[in-house]
Amino acid sequence: MTDNYHVTQEEKGQRIDKYLSDKRDDLSRAQIQTWIKEGYIQVNESQTKANYKVQVDDLITLTEKEPEVLDIQPENIPLDIVYQDKDVVVVNKPKGMVVHPSPGHPNGTLVNALMYHIDDLSGIHDVVRPGIVHRIDRDTSGLLMVAKNDHAHQSLAKQLKDKTVKRSYVALVHGDIPHEYGTIDAPIGRDTKDRQRMTVVTGGKDAITHFEVLERIGQQYTLVKCVLETGRTHQIRVHMRYIGFPLVGDPKYGHRKTLATEGQALHAQEIGFHHPTTNEWLAFEVDPPKIFTETLENLRQSY
Template sequence: RVQQLADDGMIFVNGKAAKSSLKVVSGDEICCDVPDDRPVDILPENIPLDILYEDHDIIVINKPKGMVVHPAPGNYSNTMVNALLYHCKDLSGINGVIRPGIVHRIDKDTTGCIVACKNDKAHEAIAKQLENKTCHRVYKTIVVGNITHDDGLVDAPIGRDPRDRQRMKVTEENSRDARTHFHVLERFNVATYLECRLETGRTHQIRAHMKYINHPVMGDDKYGQPCPYMDTQGQVLHASELTLVHPTTGETMTFHAPLPEYFEKLLNILRKRVA
């Protein structure tokens, strides 16, 4: 249990995120964000899934906008986990009954590639790749304002905002290193279309980093403001590509999720404004 909290970045020693292997000494200050742990029954639900790939070890999903990845207090149904429990006979149990199969997450309104594991061996292998930064994730996003340079790196630690625990912020206190590489794909009058590559995988990393450089993700009312050009709200952020090494075959595999309709529609609106 403590190891899982550490792996989730919820234990801090002397203001820094601590791994489960860290040895503490007398005088260390230890802080922990403990989530609600009331026992609940997570039920299978017949929810359609857009499956990009599936075998005996892993399943790769193109997650739609508005779908929560796993149950949490106040939201125990209609999640991707509920759908996976219905679709799959087995899922890894390393993350417990609330998060079976889940080895990484993307936010509710973020769309695109996410991998789940069907057994503990696969889970451990993919988790190790994420830890060693050999599992590569590419995102597409549209941010507010014009970014003038074609390429950049945001290298700034991220931790929970003490004034709002549902938000993350760039801070030196109770934080973890975070690095986001970005490349400009297209510029508009009021926005910039970016490709972002994660070197680390912190909660809300792209959203917090774009806010930090004063170019918040469009539609992100948590870190910016709603988008006036969209009917559908929520951050314009899409996990377009996922590369991993298959846990059994050793094959390097890359999965692609096409841009969702709302994203393409927004791009066309912004292009017309340029014209």
């Protein structure tokens, strides 16, 4: 599959890797840089470099790399499948499970489990992530869409890009948020001082989170519902810290003194999308895991 893009006056001067990552939310800048080196991305039918700055009327051609044969072993790991048909699967990922294999997590991932339980998975964009259209962090629990074929993958990825997928989370944060509703519109990029962290930064990718207060627990904690308009890495965790209300239990962005919740108290509770084949609207909801609900109950009894 080949995509063509024409650079407009407003887009002039951007690095090509940033330009394409803004166009394609399903591709990381690192992946785009690799494809540029391998010749899958060209400017005006010629080879280019990742630091090339696009010019008005440039024709950017992106030819998708053919998926490679995977060397990921299926593993008989219990999986909570909320919904499944011939095109899509919706799973409730447990807290503590990594979504896909990586150098630090070669097995025991959601992908290993999916390859055991699901006969067919899509192979678009990234050979290490069959079927994976979007991710949630290891210690975030909750709902994920999985594509069983390339048509479904393309449809779900486009819905994410067009911001028509409904994704809402429940989060427990430190502090007493003074207003009932809010929108955080702050760009997110990698922290130059710590490459393992994301932060709000000028020139980062657009990131928008809407939140609603569900419950205040004393003056120390607030339970919120967060609705993603965009899906940046660690978005809710970064945005809530940015406004002064970091997530409980978050080892990367939270307080040093926090509650023992086995990682951030964040749960992907609701997801909704149009079925890739029938266009029917599908919506799903799952309750938070036991450690989340028990933490809430203990706090309520303390205040």
